Amino acid sequence: MHDEILLDVKNLSKSFILSRSLGDVINGRHPQVDAVNDINFTLKRGETIGVVGESGCGKTTLGRMLLKLIEPTSGSIDFGGEDISTLDRTDELAFRRRAQLVFQNPFDALNPHFTIRRSIYEPLVNTQVPEEQHDQLVADALVRVQMDRMLHLLDSYPHQLSGGQLQRVVLARALVLKPDFIVADEPVSMLDVSVRAGILNVLREVRDTMGLAAVFISHDLALVRYVCERTITMYMGSVVEDGPTKDVINRPLHPYTRALVQAVPVPNVIQSHEPLALTGNLPDARNPPPGCRFSDRCPLAEDICRQSRPPLRTVEQNRRVACFKVPEMTAGTA
Amino acid sequence: QSVSPVRALTLYSRAQAANPQQYQAAELIAQAWGDLGLDVTVSGLPQNQLSDVVWYNRDSWDVSMWQMVGRPERSDPDDFVSNLFHSANIESGYNFVGYSNPEYDRVAEAQRLVVDRDARQALIYEAQDIVNADQPYVFLVYPTKSYAYNTAVFDDTTLVNQPGLGIKNFLSFIAVEPKGDQKDLIMNVSNELNAINPYYISGAGDSWMTELIWDRIMRIDADGLPTPWAAESVTWNDEGTLATIVIRDDLSFHDGMPVRVEDMIFSLESPQRAGVAPMYKPFVDPIVAMEKLDDRTFTVELAQPNAAFETSTLSKVNIVPEHIWAPLLDALVEGETAESVLEDSRVGSGPFKFDRWNQSEVVLSAIPDHFAAAKVDRVIMRVVLNVEASLGMLRSGELNFLTDYTGDPQLLKDAADADDSIAVVDVTDIGFQFLGFNCRRAPFDDPAVRRALSFAINRRLIAGAAYNGFGRPANSHVSPALPFWYNAATEELPVGIDVATAMLEDAGYSIVDGQLHYPAGMTEQY
């Protein structure tokens, strides 16, 4: 099951044209943000992949492109062998059934004017699933998200539910179409620690039992570690590291990933307080530094880093990294 | 035998806002005619739309309210008698109702040529009788005009009350004497002024200004008859076709230039030119020739005797300075008239000279060495659009001469009763309010119908209810304000729905199911 490629992302980029301020106009600038910059990766059927990175590095933008919610500036996304940018309305419906989204903020993800029931049935109506199947599918989804004991909530409105319950509803709505693929954009960051675990467990279980492929976006490596097999690190729109989660966390190769891992606090009294191997602030996304975009904060940066962009190279089996300072993979390790 | 019904009628009137009395009268008439089986709707229109319908599309309307206003030159009956009902004026002249009666035409033409006053009186009476019989108009009232002034400011014995015009007249403005420190005569006008131009009669208050700034050869005297003014004498030959005019030697224009015979001739001659002063042209049309005899004398020759010439021409035409106007008139382009020429100096030779005019007032100041120098220092005409405000300003002393009061006369009376320093003077107008039938259209082409409809209207009711008692029931185009010419016999009119119904039935009309029907065989052609 893990061999078939479900999603193939090639040279994907997205730039947002920003509106110009008075100063921009005077100086003749046309500011734009390269939110996602030339990304390549593949996702196999049933694989879960975590995308980590600092705020603003383009995670959400990537996720939304994968679901055809925004059009890429360039590059292509093949889903199940088909380029999703060329879908017609029927094909798009078919795509929508197979690819779903779980939202960061459950309090906002449900139409406040719809009952929970209506929200869960809505995808079935929208994608024209025959009506006799609806109940069955909904029942399945409710069981999956462990809401089978909360049926009385179905006729409530979103504002009457707690965050944890809402996020289950959001999950149920995403799963009701039995998709092959979901994007979960920080699905637990708005939730209390006590209920977080519940959602994470459901995600893990669904991953295992439904063979669902997933892109799990977070800036918390601990969460990614709990849910994903593979992890991609992004920095300013580009992938800087890609590899199996465990390896990435235990042995980060890119200096940025290293800082990221180091920065995650742990609920443990004994932990290192050594200073972060990272200086400065995130550069202005409108004029990123030339060369490696991390070069101005990188403790290891050398001249070459400031001059040219490091390509994303495969350095070990299943591991890719975009850094000049990481030694080339030795042939033998393959 | 089947008879066909009279169509539903629209009775046009000025909009209620603009002329509530007229509108009210129209509604009363509509109510009364309803009892005769006519379906009448009153439609109040703004001035321009009303004149568009009634004046410029003469075939298209049925009945309309209208009015003729009194002006000094109308103190001779000729203007109304010759113009209103003469068939020559049906197409584009004053006879907009399309009344045509050869007998009337004959009388109207004849009265002009008769210089003898008693003989002419008989003809004028006859004209009134014909109109009374044919009822092309339903005369409603001669409005009573009310003027008020401040007795604390003015010596009331010095005011001149002229028949048909009241105390608002040229002579008053000259003669009135201030009692105290307030030496300005401040009067009001209820409309926006649109021009102060010696070649233009706008119908608004500005003609009062024109009259003060520009002298005339003759002026209407307190008895309503013309008397020499800028002329020392006006003498006629026996046929009444040649006038010899000797001008005063003490006249000069406000810019210092003397008033010459040439100016007089120019003033009478220039309106004759095509397209210069359309409003004055009819007044000077009777003149066939003029000749300067010496520096103070000239002659005016008419084709035929004209009884009204002194009143409507010599007392009417402004004496303008040739040195200012001749070049202006020469520069007129095609289609342009002297009416629209902006001549800012407004130099005349009258007892007042033009000072300034802004949006809200016109100021004239007296010329002390004019032969008829005014007693006041200035005459100020203030535009006060709001009646209420004009009354308020009279009370507060901001106005001391209420010359244009369009509101409820009772309120003015009350104000005078409450305030000793306010005196009110009423006068019956030379002009009148009426309803015009379109005599071109059935059933109004039938004098019997017109008569019946006229008799159905209770004029006393109209005067009381629409004009609040400030109007005198009318039945002639010559006002009782001109007692010598007024034919009192026309007052005897039968009144009442019964009379009217009977008359209609006599003429073959019938009321079926509450609706008026034509006599058998006649049908609606509209």
Add this chain to the structure above:
Amino acid sequence: MPQAIEPMGTASTDQTAAALLPHLATAPRRSGLIAMLGRAGNAFWRVPRESNYAKVGLIIYLIFALTAIFADQLVHYEPLEILFADNYQLRRNLPPTTDHWLGTSYSGRDIYSQLVMGTRSALAVGLTAAICVVAIGTLVGLVAGYFGGWIDNLLMRLADIALGIPFLPFVIVLASFMGAAQSNVVLGIALLLWPNSARVIRSQVMSLRERAFIEAARVTGAGKWRILFVHIAPNVLALSFLYTSVAVGWAILTEASVSFLGFGPSDTVSWGYMLQDAYASQALGRGQYNWFIPPGLCIVFVVMAGFFISRGYEEVLFPKLKG
């Protein structure tokens, strides 16, 4: 072309799911519109219960609405009928009596009857104009806000232009050009007043458009019209209502002003007409407070009621402003 989805789950979950089925089937299903209307109704009644402003406003409206409906029963005379006393006199300028509750006008008409009849035209103008304004405004706001881009640009420039035209003068010119009729006043109001509500609704839509639940509708395959009218529109309905109640006031005020200036129809009695009549007939100077105060107060009350209601709704439904 419906496409089936195979249910596929593990045996154990299937069992649990099967147990759920009857519960799903018996519960009320997707009664979307009815539920929504029910909710809207609830909100409608909730507001006057929670806000005194809305309560007072609704009561005032109710009184005027009843007056308008039963106007024919309430009047004593035809509002435009000229009343006569004996001896050729009008019953003019009478002070209030048992026969003429508010006295008579200068032209001998019963003021009370005019006041009652005026309610009708006020409400007619107010409601039709408000509905036109808000309908246009809502539609434009929805479309501009949701589609953005050149459509938005175009519509908003149009709105700018409409806002750049002086309102009352325009209605006056329109009324005198198209003829003095209330429908033309309504037209003028509709043509120029929609941008206010359109702008607010547009910005609301623009923020709704970015909300996650709209994105959710997109990922679950909803088409753009469905999103616009099923998901977004109900969320701006309250706002539209708010604007309707304000617009009623504007329309009535405008109609009154136009009539007052003498550009209104002379055969329809409205409060503006009454005030114009009073003003032109020197009621002020005569001190006929019984004539020019009541119509003014009626206008104040109706318009104020609209403001009160909108305020109440704002307080309860958009509690950010709650005072």
Add this chain to the structure above:
Amino acid sequence: MLLSVKDLKIQYKTRTGIVHAVDGISFDVPEGKVVGIVGESGCGKTTAVRSLLRVMPPVASYAGGEIKFDGSDILKLSEREMNDLRWRDIAYIPQSAMNALDPVWRVGNQIIEVLTKRGGMKKAAAKLRAEELFAMVGLEKKRLRDYPHQFSGGMRQRASIALALALSPRLAIADEPVTALDVIIQRQVLDTFSRLQREFGLSVVLVTHDISVVAYVCDYVVVMYAGKIVEKGPVKDVLTSPSHAYTIGLYNAFPELSADEERELSPIEGGPPLLLNPPEGCRFRERCPFAQEICKQEPVEVQVGPEHFSLCHRAHEAAEMREQARDPAVWRGVVTA
């Protein structure tokens, strides 16, 4: 003891009734230490810390207790005395720095305002001090001229720390200062706290719902649940041997980064009770897998170690509970509603 809170009770009057947001809490803040307050959303953390400055919405009121700051009872001070104490002695760092800075004032001017109005400084001196403060929190001084909206989230948070330090207060109260930030900036901000505490002997009350943050910077921790303090003590004691079922649960629900074994997380099912009518007895009872009959009685604070207290009837069995709680199955199906 710099700050000592005793049996503090705060209520909100609402349409539906009285919300007992803070229901008799007591804790101490020693000089120069960082005290963390953790707890689920809505358990009263913000209410508690804001009351320390006596700045509360009009609907809130003190229903009892005392707050002693350096020996004087804050609740007994006149408004004038209180204003004098505010910011000079106790400063505040808000959760969302965006809303905490006036959007129409330059950031620098907001700092200068405090320095001149409250610190009695001349404008020029205040300007220098502001630059100093910015340097202290690692911001460039040219950014003093910027408006808040021109700052990124992390910079804003640092700016509000600079603002808080303006008058060199003795106690800083920070309400979730890092919740909205991502890990790297969070780490930088936390490091700034630690540094200031070390260098200036600043005491800090730090509100968070993330125990790992507590573990990283705090000396003491106070665990709140539904308006009450359920456990408090030195960080290392509480984290190594949590003695309240809720603390244990929180700990188990938390994913760890470095742990080698694949531990399944256990959620605490259900949600915290409404504070409108809090249940009798232990408030955690309904979600607690270890609840017994006794838990229906009002629990009393038990000392389980030096400076370590727990509000659990079964605190003495804590070691046992910790052991059982490792099994996720224990936590499942506790709440049936």
Add this chain to the structure above:
Amino acid sequence: MKYVMSRLLYAILVLWIVGTILFFMFRLMPGSPLAAFIDQTTTLEQQQALIARFGLDKSLFQQYTIFLQNALQGDLGQSFFHRRPVTEVVMEALPNTVILTLSGLVVAYIFGVLAGAYLAWRRGSTVEGIGIPLALATRAAPEFWLGMVMLAFFSFYLGWFPAGGANSVGLEYDSEWTRIFSVDYLHHLTLPVLTLAIYLQGLPLLLMRSNMIEILQEEFITMSKMKGLGSRTIVLNHAARNAMLPVATAFALGIGSAIGGNVVVETIFSWPGIGRLLVNAVSASDYPLAQGAFMIITAVLVAMNFVADMTYHLLDPRIRHAASN
């Protein structure tokens, strides 16, 4: 820069569109356009001549191009009634209207902002309980009625103020400036300005109040309290300053309704301004004048909007730095 340009372009566009609409509207109006111009005694030939003179015999399109050409040169045609260039007539009235509008707006906004801030501060008190309904009531009162009541009371009954006009009778001034700054002018200006201001103050008052209330709940206000700043500093330096920003936008919108309001206020108080000119011109079918007056009113509105817009742009740093075009 570009922003200023685009706003200017927009202003010109609005004027052009308004001009076009008006042009066609007046040409299609019922009644002869010359009815007001042609005296009842003029002959048909004279009428023809006049029609030719005003270019009314040309095709509508030709007339339109001529109109545009002239308008570009500031020539709005000849008033039928006044027999003078429209521009001249309108420009005489313009200062009065601008002064009336601006004074009304300024009085209204100063009062509204202060009262709104006060009501927000005294939230929940009886003052508020009376203040808000009162503010709503003044917004609901038709200006002309308000004007009527003011006139009846202050002028007719008390006699404190003149019943209309802009200057007392017969006074003469050296220049327009001395006229405008004379006590007499002020005396005449008071009632109309008061009427306009009473009508206009409701909007800023309510807006200011709700903004203030909203702002007073903002975290940064709470923070200011925590900083131990005095309540005066908080209200003035922080709350009021923030709350006033939307009021500035409302000011721009208020201009529109103020100018509309002018029409009736000027009519009631016989104020020699453009509004009254327009009403008179429309009723007299003096369409070049009506058209010109309307254009100038529009221009004033657009210009004032433009200024208000620019001010707002400079006032709010968020807007100043963020996207504006």
